[in-house]
Amino acid sequence: MNLTRKRWHLLVVGCFINLFAGSLYAWSVFGAALADRLTAIGPDKVASADLALAFGLANAVGPITMISGGAVNDRFGPKFVIAAGGLLMGAGLYFCGTAATPLEIILAYGLGFGLGLGFVYGCTVNNTMKFFPDRRGLSGGLTTAVYGSSSVILPPAAAWLIAEFGIEAAMKGLGVVFAVVIVAGGLLSMRCPPGFVPEGWTAPAKSVQRADRNWRAMIASEEFPSMIALLMCGAVAAMMILAHAYSIARNQMGFTAADASVAVSVMALANTVGRIFAGTLSDKLGRLAALTLGIAFSLAGLAALAFAGPERPPLFYAGLVSVGMAFGSFMGVFPGFTAEVFGSRNNSVNFGIMFAGFAVAGVLGPTLMGTLRGAGLGYAVCYGAAAAIAATGLFFIWRLSRIFARGGA
Known part of the structure; x- marks a missing residue:
């Protein structure tokens, strides 16, 4: 397939991956239910505030893998960077469902999920834009918008899963689903050839000067x-x-x-x-x-x-x-x-x-x-x-x- 046409299919793949990557925004739902579970199985009462560090850590470590994974993406492409990120995110969610202490949740979600998210988000947004030098705003807007739309879609979906199946089963199930979907999306992605120019488009002179x-x-x-x-x-x-x-x-x-x-x-x-x-x-x-x-x-x-x-x-x-x-x-x-x-x-x-x-x-x-x-x-x-x-x-x-x-x- 012509790459100028295929890039639109790759944009859809990147957006679909980001729909799941944006599950970070469902933390408030996860955190409250996980705190209740730890209270039920442990000797001490645990409040959702006690787990807030997991969310903060996930946000803080993301740029680390955005940069390190980005270096691999820029040289070799996104396939295995996104796949590795999907495995980390899935494992982080899964082990939150088995955790018996706040520290285990902080490590599983804050480090596992957070580091994986940096790999995934950085690659989907930046690799997609390489295919759209003529529409960088549109491609960047769409991939980040789908990521942001998770804040509307995923919290009520997560709340329903928790109510129906319990927090342990919900976290394990989500971990498996997220890993499978994001890894598959990563393997369907491809590296943009260096110097790719869409058919019928000429780069403005100023873009070349600052390239x-x-x-x-x-x-x-x-x-x-x-x-x-x-x-x-x-x-x-x-x-x-x-x-x-x-x-x-x-x-x-x-x-x-x-x-x-x-x-x-x-x-x-x-x-x-x-x-x-x-x-x-x-x-x-x-x-x-x-x-x-x-x-x-x-x-x-x-x-x-x-x-x-x-x-x-x-x-x-x-x-x-x-x-x-x-x-x-x-x-x-x-x-x-x-x-x-x-x-x-x-x-x-x-x-x-x-x-x-x-x-x-x-x-x-x-x-x-x-x-x-x-x-x-x-x-x-x-x-x-x-x-x-x-x-x-x-x-x-x-x-x-x-x-x-x-x-x-």
């Missing part, structure tokens, strides 16, 4: 500091609200538990839509234009949240949707943005390093709200602090536009 820098050249470049800072600025607000969305809905808005859960799902769905929308838009208007729009969404959403209250629920939902769209904009655009600036050949490693900007936001955002709320300050102050950080991103967009106007570093 194929390795991670050392990327870090030493004039663009890198502004790009990684921009990613951090664009993600802080969403990470702050996503981490506390349920409690915000309960405390600021007075929602019931059921309504608060719906609010979380609304923001997650907006995040998914934002990845596709902004990724596609960035192919037409440019990456910086799409990211500028993302910051505008973030500022508008934070303002809506600041003025929302129990008597104005539509304003609250509008704020969640806007911030979710903003977050999706950054997560959908940045893989292709990184490839466009530094070249696609080394993008698996380069984006793994760039992803550190998101990792910083993942720590800073939740901590910022926790600190301000702990000091007795209101939600409006938290939203204002997040807005100040998001607005700082406009400076880095301006700086990058100046660098690009003169042809890069």
